[in-house]
Amino acid sequence: MFEEHAADLEPNLSILNIDPPDHTRLRRLVSKAFTPRTVETLRPLVQQLVDDALDAMAVKGVADLVEGLAFPLPFDVISEMLGMPDNDKEQIRDWSAAIVKTIDPVITEEEVIAATEASRHMDRLNDEVIEWKRANPADDPLTALIEAEEDGDRMTARELRDQVSVLFIAGHETTVNLIGTGIYELLRHPDQLAQLGAERLDLGRGNVGQHVSFGSGMHYCLGASLAKLEAEVAIGTFVRRFPSATVAGQPEWNGRINLRGLEKLDIDFS
Secondary structure, eight states, X not given: OHHHHHHHSOOOOXXXXXXXTHHHHHHHHHGGGOOHHHHHTTHHHHHHHHHHHHHHHHHHSEEEHIIIIITHHHHHXXXXXXXXXXXXXXXXXXHHHHHHGGGSSSOOHHHHHHHHHHHHHHHHHHHHHHHXXXXXXXXXXXXXXXXXXXXXXXXXXXXXXXXXXXXXXXXXXXXXXXXXXXXXXHHHOHHHHHHHHTTOOOOSOTTGGGOOTTOOGXXXXXXXXXXXXXXXXXXXXXXXHOTTOEEOSOOEEOOOSTTOOEEEOEEEOO
């Protein structure tokens, strides 16, 4: 039974899972839709989303940072970038969580079955979105992906769908953890938070610029500049507006091995 469901998971043709020469070809096409200029144009949107989220949480006094900011921010931004329709966030979040579980080194049969079903739903959604976007092109990265061409080379329908899938999932799953865990660790280490408020951050590492958080080499994260923008605005705005905020109660973790992060983090804004 386990093998049957595992076999149902089609090999993914996204740039995350392939090597040259296919990786080189597809990354060249996909990167046309994710230029630094495109990402920087999103700064006003990101700032507005962060401000609105923090306003709403501050009114509550105590609020869940993951639910209120860390998840909706990157989800809404990547949805906007890809021109995704306004679907049920919680349903898509569940599908995404089930799919990314497959990259853990240990996975149960139930999780394989859930991932298989979630992949079918996500593929169907992305096919529908792409078809709609073909008929309604706009000035957005999804249209750019559909129209991307170099020397007569274009992505096949399945290649396009798989690029959209990985960009959509990776575009919010990882950044949720970056924002949530980043703020949590700063609140746990007030000396480091104080340094950040003096616009100087020193975590005691001499080689701080040599981390591999975004990978390296030819598989360096295509969305690194977007993740950095979202984290810069979200974390920066949070610590400036609420320097005295504290963690309320115990945080809840998502239980993953890869993409480990917070499931719930209550913050006291008072």
